[in-house]
Structures are given as structure tokens and as C-alpha cells.
Amino acid sequence: MKLKVPLVNVVIVEVRRVSSGRLRTEKCLSGPNTHWNSLLTFSTIILVLLFSACHRPRQKNKTETSADTLAAVLKDTVAVLEKDTTAVAVVPPVIEPEETKVNVEMVDFKYLSAKSKVSFKSKDQDIDNANINIRMLKDSVLWLSIVAGPIEVVRGLITRDSILIVDRYHKEYYQYDFNTLSQKFNFQLSFDLIQSILVGNMPIPKKENQRFKKEKDYFMLRQQEGKIMLESYIGEQNRRLKKLLVTEQPTKNSLTLDYDDFTQLNNYLFPYTSLIQLDYQSEKDKLQYQTVFRIKHQKVELSEKTLSFPFSVPPKYERK
Structure with missing residues (x-):
């Protein structure tokens, strides 16, 4: 009987029942990296436990307990993993999440x-x-006029290096640069x-x-x-x-x-x-x-x- 389980598109573990009544790892595809070996070992143990829970193995020798069988399987698995270090892990391509591909709409004008x-x-x-009237030349000049009733109370002119505000109500004006x-x-x-x-x-x-x-x-x-x-x-x-x-x-x-x-x-x-x-x-x-x-x-x-x-x-x- 053959059971194949893919793990994150990188690792494939094939488990077969052999005539001795034990389970052994037939084939392991992994990289030389210890992290992948650890992951594969853990995954194989989980597969063995699941397989043993669903299919009780036939015992030829009554003195051989299920615990002995599981211990032998784990021992064989670890041995195979330690020897098989020549295969190269296939790393899946990195797919950019959809939310990073946001095309933000920007208003353009002269x-x-x-x-x-x-x-x-x-x-x-x-x-x-x-009431406010606004005029703008992109990247250069911003002009504004604030009106209360029929009277203009404030007029402003903003350029890339200066800000001028005229307060007609108080007959005052303000002049700044952006640093100030x-x-x-x-x-x-x-x-x-x-x-x-x-x-x-x-x-x-x-x-x-x-x-x-x-x-x-x-x-x-x-x-x-x-x-x-x-x-x-x-x-x-x-x-x-x-x-x-x-x-x-x-x-x-x-x-x-x-x-x-x-x-x-x-x-x-x-x-x-x-x-x-x-x-x-x-x-x-x-x-x-x-x-x-x-x-x-x-x-x-x-x-x-x-x-x-x-x-x-x-x-x-x-x-x-």
C-alpha cells in the first residue's frame, strides 16, 4: 500500500508497508539544510502516527508490540534522513501578495x-x-482669497520658498519661509x-x-x-x-x-x-x-x- 503526502510543494514522503510488518521510509526529497531535515523528520513522524491510527499493522510475531514497531520506524526514518543529504530542495517562487500591487490614483493638472x-x-x-477662492499652478504657486460677505478679509500667496498673508481686517501682513x-x-x-x-x-x-x-x-x-x-x-x-x-x-x-x-x-x-x-x-x-x-x-x-x-x-x- 502506498501513501504520498505533499508538504509545502517541497518535501515528498513515500511510506510503504513491507513484509516484516514494519513501515520504512522509501524515499525522501530534501535539501542539505538542517532546517529542512528537521521539518521532514517532524512531518514523517506525524504521518507515521496518523497511518498507525487508521491502519493497525498485521503482527506476525505476537511478542512484538505496537510501541516497538513505532520505535523501529522512527529509528529507520532518522537514519534515512541523515544519509540523504544530496538532494536539493526546490524552493517555490515568491509570489507578491495582492495588497502590495495597489495602483494609487493621483490627481494631475497644470x-x-x-x-x-x-x-x-x-x-x-x-x-x-x-467663502474662499483658490488658484494654483502645479508645483509653483498657490493663491487664495477669503471673503466674508462682500469684503475680502484675507489674501495669501504661497510659493516654494515663501508664504505671504495679508489680513485686510486688521491691516496687517505676515511673511514666512517654510523653515520659520x-x-x-x-x-x-x-x-x-x-x-x-x-x-x-x-x-x-x-x-x-x-x-x-x-x-x-x-x-x-x-x-x-x-x-x-x-x-x-x-x-x-x-x-x-x-x-x-x-x-x-x-x-x-x-x-x-x-x-x-x-x-x-x-x-x-x-x-x-x-x-x-x-x-x-x-x-x-x-x-x-x-x-x-x-x-x-x-x-x-x-x-x-x-x-x-x-x-x-x-x-x-x-x-x-
Whole structure:
């Protein structure tokens, strides 16, 4: 009688009953590695126990007990395994898990314009449901204008190396570079990060050695860039960034983004609602603060049409 059992596509153990009433190992395919020999020994023992439980061997000699038979079988098995070290184990090809093959959809454009509603709350300001106009030249300029009723209260111009904010209500203006602003919030900020936040793209492209991990309805990618840890959550159905968690170490200051209301725009799914939360510790008083920023787009256009970015600071405005 012959029993063949495949083990992980690498090991084959063939067991035969012989005329002496014992079981012996006829053939063992294994590699020279001790780990494979140990695995094969253990697997063979399990097969012997199962076979003995299902088929009681015929005894020619009544004085020979089942325990003696099993001990002899194990002794023969170990002896064969110790001698057979010439075969080479066939290692199956490594198949990349399906969740690592996530093609994340990214929004591409030259010019972007949007009319939206914005709410902003921090330790110093509280703006609720104000109108905001946004214009952007990809990778270069971000222009915004916040309007309360018929009056423009804030205008901003952000480039790759500077941030200018004009507060028309208080007749003041603010000027920063990204290093200064990062120190103010104790959090590393950049033009690319702000642009990605607005359009819902991953801030850092996936590298070849990085892998997505399946978590409920998302594919999660964890990335480390210097002091920054990013966790991107990609929707299982639409392959768009649904949530982004950015944490700075060792301060543990964090930026959390949630995207919703995805709407077909040109050839992309664009998030019409964005909720941004910044939790940070102030360098000045060492207290914890939170800034919440919510954008609800009413109209968004992606085009090749050139946009203007008018900006000026009145000479009587005081710099803060």
C-alpha cells in the first residue's frame, strides 16, 4: 500500500508497508539544510502516527508490540534522513501578495481653480463657513482669497520658498519661509505637502521596497522620511487617498487629514470635502494646541488655461 503526502510543494514522503510488518521510509526529497531535515523528520513522524491510527499493522510475531514497531520506524526514518543529504530542495517562487500591487490614483493638472467654503479654528482665530477662492499652478504657486460677505478679509500667496498673508481686517501682513513656519508649529511643512493636502494626493511617492498592508477597507502604506512618519490609507474601492496621518518624531506633533465626497472631475476622483487637524506643542509656552481646517468645495476646475495670481501689500500695513 502506498501513501504520498505533499508538504509545502517541497518535501515528498513515500511510506510503504513491507513484509516484516514494519513501515520504512522509501524515499525522501530534501535539501542539505538542517532546517529542512528537521521539518521532514517532524512531518514523517506525524504521518507515521496518523497511518498507525487508521491502519493497525498485521503482527506476525505476537511478542512484538505496537510501541516497538513505532520505535523501529522512527529509528529507520532518522537514519534515512541523515544519509540523504544530496538532494536539493526546490524552493517555490515568491509570489507578491495582492495588497502590495495597489495602483494609487493621483490627481494631475497644470492649473486648478476652486470656489469653496472654509472653516478655520485655532488658538488665535475662529472663522466659520467663509467663502474662499483658490488658484494654483502645479508645483509653483498657490493663491487664495477669503471673503466674508462682500469684503475680502484675507489674501495669501504661497510659493516654494515663501508664504505671504495679508489680513485686510486688521491691516496687517505676515511673511514666512517654510523653515520659520515649521519652527512656529514645531512641524515640518513644505509647498509639496500643502499642495498634496489640497488635491488629495500622497505627499511622498511609494518606493519599490515599500509595501501596502491591508487594513479593513483600506490599503495602508507606512513611510519614514527623516523625522516624519506618514501613514497613507487608500480606499479599497476607488484607490484614492482617504486618510493621511503625519507624525513628527520625537515631538509627536501630528497632522491628520480625512477626505470625503469624491466626485468625478475630468478623469479623476476629486475629494470635495477635506478635514485637516493639526495637533502640536507650542515652542513658546510648551502647551498643546489644536488647529482645525475644513474645506468644502462647491466648484473645482482643472485646466490648461493660464490663471493670474494678483497680490500686493498696502504700504501702510504693519508686518507681524
